[in-house]
Structure formats: structure tokens, C-alpha cells
Amino acid sequence: MGQGILLSAAADIDFxxxxxxxxxxxxxxxxxxxxxxxxxxxxxxxxxFCIAANRAVKHASEVPGTFQNIVELVVEMLDNMVGGVxxxxxxxxxxxxxxxxxxxLLSNISGLFGLRPPxxxxxxxxxxxxxxxxxxxxxxFKHQKVKGVIKGLCDPWPxxxxxxxxxxxxxxxxxxxxxxxNVLSGVVMTALVYGLLAKIAYAWPAALHVYFxxxxxxxxxxxxCMLTMTYITDACTTE
Amino acid sequence: MxxxxxxILGCSAIGAGLAVIAGIGPGxxxxxxxxxxxxxxxxNPGAKSDVTSTMLLGQAVAETTGLYGLLIAMLLLFVKPxxx
Numbered sequence: 001m002g003q004g005i006l007l008s009a010a011a012d013i014d015f016x017x018x019x020x021x022x023x024x025x026x027x028x029x030x031x032x033x034x035x036x037x038x039x040x041x042x043x044x045x046x047x048x049f050c051i052a053a054n055r056a057v058k059h060a061s062e063v064p065g066t067f068q069n070i071v072e073l074v075v076e077m078l079d080n081m082v083g084g085v086x087x088x089x090x091x092x093x094x095x096x097x098x099x100x101x102x103x104x105l106l107s108n109i110s111g112l113f114g115l116r117p118p119x120x121x122x123x124x125x126x127x128x129x130x131x132x133x134x135x136x137x138x139x140x141f142k143h144q145k146v147k148g149v150i151k152g153l154c155d156p157w158p159x160x161x162x163x164x165x166x167x168x169x170x171x172x173x174x175x176x177x178x179x180x181x182n183v184l185s186g187v188v189m190t191a192l193v194y195g196l197l198a199k200i201a202y203a204w205p206a207a208l209h210v211y212f213x214x215x216x217x218x219x220x221x222x223x224x225c226m227l228t229m230t231y232i233t234d235a236c237t238t239e
Numbered sequence: 240m241x242x243x244x245x246x247i248l249g250c251s252a253i254g255a256g257l258a259v260i261a262g263i264g265p266g267x268x269x270x271x272x273x274x275x276x277x278x279x280x281x282x283n284p285g286a287k288s289d290v291t292s293t294m295l296l297g298q299a300v301a302e303t304t305g306l307y308g309l310l311i312a313m314l315l316l317f318v319k320p321x322x323x
């Protein structure tokens with residue numbers, strides 16, 4: 001990959017994805033990239049938190065300590081969020097929505113700690129979009145049966161079916177592109193500031209990090225989970 | 240006619256600049272949403288948290304078209320699909 005146009009002023013600042021090492025798999029060259037490393041770090045942090053939370057809950061006391069309080073707060077907040085949107089379908093989806101919420105939130109925030117956020121790679125967000133797509137259609141077939149799905153496909157008239165199919169396919173693409181582009185714009189803008197204004201970039205880029213990593217990351221996480229829940233509730237509802 | 244790489248890179252930069260004009264629409268849309276949300280909170284201050292979360296959700300969805308423009312600009316500048 002050649003040198004970027006905008007970053008030619010500072011060749012040492014780079015926000016592209018790089019390969020770490022490659023191996024051959026069935027004749028294909030597969031690269032382990034910096035994204036994989038960042039996802040691994042985020043997952044290790046989540047697993048460490050989970051082990052600590054498990055220990056805290058096993059030795060739970062009547063009057064909760066600090067850490068137990070935090071764990072209960074997180075679980076309660078996620079439960080209320082899912083329950084408020086999905087109503088009676090919430091029971092089956094609390095685990096899934098809570099998992100992707102925590103994963104996307106930590107991925108977006110990891111930009112604060114000097115990692116390249118894993119969600120700024122389309123491979124990661126598209127995988128999340130595909131998971132949502134699969135869940136939507138599995139639940140559609142489970143709750144509305146084949147007859148209901150065909151009826152929904154030919155909504156006003158049967159001639160409308162191709163447009164409905166395109167609308168269904170656009171859901172994961174727009175979901176994943178929204179998350180990806182938001183995080184990527186934050187990455188690019190902070191990289192530009194650090195690269196082009198390197199001489200005067202002391203302390204004040206923290207404001208950029210607060211906006212792009214914390215505020216924008218939290219909002220986009222909320223939006224992704226909210227839209228996923230809305231689509232799944234829509235698929236579960238039978239007339 | 241033969242164009243060299245620098246000419247194509249310059250035209251790509253102009254195209255990227257034109258593509259991010261797409262940001263005007265979401266800006267206007269988000270402003271309208273925020274204005275109506277402010278009016279709603281003024282009329283019914285008790286519903287502030289509900290109004291705020293609905294506004295943020297709607298704004299994030301409205302932002303998508305602007306982000307598509309941004310993506311086109313990014314592709315033109317960094318992936319350089321037009322350079323042979």
C-alpha cells in the first residue's frame with residue numbers, strides 16, 4: 001500500500017491496518033493483522049472482568065462491596081435496556097444483546113488506550129451485521145412460519161418482492177457501515193491531528209478523544225444494539 | 240489521451256472534496272431533530288430522558304447518508320481505486 005496523500009507530511013503516523021504475520025491455509029495466504037491483535041486484547045480484558053465478576057458473585061455478600069456493586073449495576077442496566085425495548089421477547093435475547101453491547105463498547109473505547117479500535121475494520125463490523133441478519137431471519141422463520149415470511153415478502157403486492165428482498169439485504173450492510181464509518185472517522189481525524197499538528201498537539205487532543213472515542217463510541221454502541229433489538233422484535237411479532 | 244498518476248490523484252482529491260458535501264443533509268436533519276427535541280423538553284420537562292434517547296437514536300440513523308459520502312471520500316483518498 002503506497003503512502004497516503006494526506007499523511008505525507010508525517011510519514012510516521014499511520015492509521016492503516018497492517019499484517020503481523022501470514023500463513024498458508026488451503027492454498028490461500030491468510031494474514032493475522034493488527035485488528036486481530038486488538039480484538040484479542042479486548043477479549044482478554046472482557047474475559048478477565050468476567051472471571052473477577054464470577055468470583056465476586058460466588059462469594060456475594062448481603063451488603064455488596066464496590067466490585068459487586070459495579071457488576072450488579074452493569075447487569076441491571078443491560079437487563080432494563082433489553083426489557084424496555086423487547087418486552088416479552090427479552091428473556092431469550094438478554095445474553096446476546098448484553099454480549100455485543102459490552103464487546104462493541106470496549107472496542108470503541110480501546111482507542112483511548114492507544115489501540116486501533118477493532119470496530120474501525122469492516123471485517124469486524126460486517127461480522128456483527130451478519131450475526132444480526134442471521135438472528136433476525138432465524139426468528140422470523142421460527143415465529144411467523146414460512147407462510148408468514150412469504151406473506152411479508154409480498155407485502156402490498158407480489159410484484160413488490162424484489163424490493164422487499166433488497167430492503168432485507170440492506171439491513172446488515174447499513175448497520176455495519178454506520179458503526180464502521182463512525183469509528184473510522186474518529187480514527188482518521190485523531191491521526192490527522194497527531195500527524196499534521198505534531199508540534200502543537202499537547203494535551204488538547206484529549207478533547208477529541210473524549211468526543212470521538214467516548215461519546216461517539218457509546219452512542220454508536222447504543223444505536224447498534226437498539227436497532228438490532230428493534231429488528232428482532234419486529235421479526236418475532238406475529239399478527 | 241494519456242493521463243499520468245498525479246493528474247488522477249488530483250482529480251480523486253477533488254472528487255473526495257465533492258463527496259463530503261453529502262454532510263450538509265445530515266447536518267440539517269440532525270439540527271431539525273435537536274430543535275424539535277428541545278421544544279418537546281420545554282413543553283414536557285418530565286420526559287427529558289425519553290426524548291433525549293429517541294433524539295440520539297434518530298440522529299444516529301439520519302447520520303448514515305453523510306457517512307456514506309465520507310466513505311466514498313476515504314476510498315478515493317486512501318484506497319485509490321482509479322490509479323492504474
